[in-house]
Amino acid sequence: MYTEQVMEHFTNPRNMGEIPDADGIGEVGNAKCGDIMKMYLKIENGIIVDCKFKTYGCASAIATSSIATEMVKGHSIEEAMTLSNKAVVEALGGLPAHKIHCSVLAEQAIKAALADYYKKQGIDPEPILGVTCECESCESCGKHH
Amino acid sequence: MYTEQVMEHFTNPRNMGEIPDADGIGEVGNAKCGDIMKMYLKIENGIIVDCKFKTYGCASAIATSSIATEMVKGHSIEEAMTLSNKAVVEALGGLPAHKIHCSVLAEQAIKAALADYYKKQGIDPEPILGVTCECESCESCGKHH
Amino acid sequence: MQNSNFIYADNAATTKLSPQVLDKMMPYLTEEYGNASSLYDFGQQARTAVENAREQVSAAIGATAREIYFTSGGSEADNWAIQGVARAMKKKGKNHIISSAFEHHAVLHTLDSLKAEGFEITLLPVHENGLVRIQELKAAIRPETALVTIMFANNEIGTIQPIGEIGAICKENKIIFHTDAVQAVGNVAIDVNAMNIDLLSMSAHKFHGPKGVGALYIRKGISFRNLIDGGSQERGRRAGTENTPGIVGLGEAITIAVSTMDKRAKKLSAIRDKIMDGALKIERSRVNGDRNSRLPGNVSLCFEGVEGESLLLMLDLKGICASSGSACTSGSLDPSHVLLAIGLIHEIAHGSLRLTFSDENTMEDADKILEALPPIIDRLRLMSPLWEKIKRKEGKK
């Protein structure tokens, strides 16, 4: 069902954990739907110098979180902003159709963390990032059931 | 499907053929239904001294004809008149449910031959034998489909 | 059980499971028993096997894998196709179905049920040669025609319908076209796109695959209802734990059948033609159905004055397995609806014999059958008061 890359990230997740003094924290998904992703960012001079995650969810939720941290770590905020769920899926060598939503969550978790960073800087994130998903209900995620 | 006795009579039918100078000939069934039984009787002093059959039909039609000839041959007319399809079925060790009608045909063929015998003697067979089946239509045989 | 004198000539009823196919099934009958819908690796191995089989089946008929749904056989596939489409189309106000008079009972009885539910059914005649006429199909089409269901090859007399032409007309008239190809798959080249087939039924045991498994091809985009609801197997369209060994067997059997088709057709039609020609030498015999547009392995004969069941059992005593009428109704007294549909009268239809061959048969079998047949016919005719009548009439002429 899953590619080798997904299983690799699931069994050996990269950057799992918290950043106690994170500059931005984003959490998307909810327990009712069965996935919660939480992203922690450490940002210095516009560069994401550290990124960690905690995820409650299925193997692909864990794997997409893991690879997403790798894809933004060491990159600029601008680059991180353009991270798409498609890129996440590609990096994992594909996901089953009904698991694509996990990659969307990963993209949104990064964006939510960036939005939190901007807010903490006193900047309104909306003009920069658009509306980030709050995921209070399953429907808002665009997850298919 | 068939008992050994049925197969035995089917493969080695007794008394198959015609009696050229028969005293009574009965034919029941019709080609449309797929079975025709024709019985020939030679009667002397009220005793059936010879009985032969010709049958177009399935294995059980052939077997019931064959055993019926054995069951009346050497017996009196009165005994032959009481030949029942049940007795024929029993003598064959049973027949599949949808083949029971063959035994009915055998009983009726004997009766039709007896009726013919009486007619030839100038005696109305009806009071003696009842109405014998003419089998012009399938329904009149009481065959189930 | 089977000795050297045993000739199996009833391959339209069922075929021998190919040892090669059984080999492929064996792992799934032993160690690889995982549920194909389970997430763990052990289940996913079964999943892979099922999906490989789906590819094999689709490749054999020119479909894509996602258009193949596994079933428990041809009957389920036929019921599902017809009911599934009919019920979906009824919602769109279409309640007319066109079929032919000599379809398999899995089709005809399903149509009977739909008739009782208010559908209108037109059964096209199949004429003496056992073929529908395109003009008659065209004339039967109405604005409310939902479905045309016409079998690819007849199970009893082996005639092959002009499926490509039928498909083209259905496409032109935007009518869904189902074909019961249970007898055709593996014996005749099939391309669902070239032939404009929208749904197609098959059954593995007819081409040396296992019993109890089949498939329904449903063209992408066709709306249809489920027949068996429940779990999300077969993309939610056919519930039930996957019969992995059966499905693997179906995939393998169809692949072998298609790859050996041309060679087999040559061999079998030689056997067939020899028997047809030989049997016709028996007086008052006939071949049923078109001689050219027919399955390579099918011989269908009638012998006047003889009843089919007796004929069968006499052949059986000689070690020859054949059939009279179709297998599943051969316990019944009614003459075959197929033979009546091609215009035979009851008394002739009762005297039918079907011999159907597979790659296991040889020309020697044909010789043996032709040797066994005449004395049996003679013997039964000698017993037969019907034959007596036929001869008497003949004498009068």
Add this chain to the structure above:
Amino acid sequence: MQNSNFIYADNAATTKLSPQVLDKMMPYLTEEYGNASSLYDFGQQARTAVENAREQVSAAIGATAREIYFTSGGSEADNWAIQGVARAMKKKGKNHIISSAFEHHAVLHTLDSLKAEGFEITLLPVHENGLVRIQELKAAIRPETALVTIMFANNEIGTIQPIGEIGAICKENKIIFHTDAVQAVGNVAIDVNAMNIDLLSMSAHKFHGPKGVGALYIRKGISFRNLIDGGSQERGRRAGTENTPGIVGLGEAITIAVSTMDKRAKKLSAIRDKIMDGALKIERSRVNGDRNSRLPGNVSLCFEGVEGESLLLMLDLKGICASSGSACTSGSLDPSHVLLAIGLIHEIAHGSLRLTFSDENTMEDADKILEALPPIIDRLRLMSPLWEKIKRKEGKK
């Protein structure tokens, strides 16, 4: 494929085909390939095998052979039973069906279709213990109730319903009673007469028989419609060339299962109880469903803060095959409808684990599972922001 570390604990999804059963099937997968509906001797041998299996199946549940109809599995049997009776009873003006909230999807989805056709459906609650209450069944009965369909044992949490009591009430009220006994057959003693069961579904692969074959018991005298129409197999009630090897396998498997039931129940319930007790030592874990009225081989657990699929795959990496939710929907994101029906909230239902055992399992397996489980739970909780929240709330209290 399977090494010594492999533990198969998903026997409710499917079981390993018993080698003894396969042995009985082998002749029918090789030389005995005749069509059971064919007249010749070679076909009649298959017929005999099919009828022997029918005797075996009927004996196992206290029915008579003529009341057993072979199907392609449990899903078909459920669909057939419910649709077949519903459609027949509708003619008599009865259009109400009572079932339970946590039936298998083969039942629930069939009921959905009937609802769309105008039937009224009452789903009885199953409460925290996973059992229907007789009082609630009684209260649900109406004059127009056609059918009660309540599963014998639940596939996910293993609870066993008071089937005898349900049957008695149905009989008293002249209501037809169907039970989906797919999980119960071979594991629980069944007597259709003592329990007043009118229809009963089973599936061979759940008790070490082959996949793709099952049976429906239909009490003599019950009026019902066919689901799969066509040939006259199964006395005209279920068309399709008989799957002789599968049917033979079903007969053999059920005979073995019933004869070994008591011994197995003892062994499996010891394994089960050990795992339940051991797992409950993990903080914030729970056992789902009644502990007493439950299948001997079923353990159903929930672990808060953990998501089931991840848990499964981690167990898989340790060579343990288990399931979360029912197998056929385990690809889906929705939490199990069974766990929701017993009142669990979504976040807890997501963290479910089902371990189901067969005679092949040992007490050692239980030890290994209890050893593997805690570190996996720990690890997933360490990753889990949900667990973080749970602990935070706990701290606040």
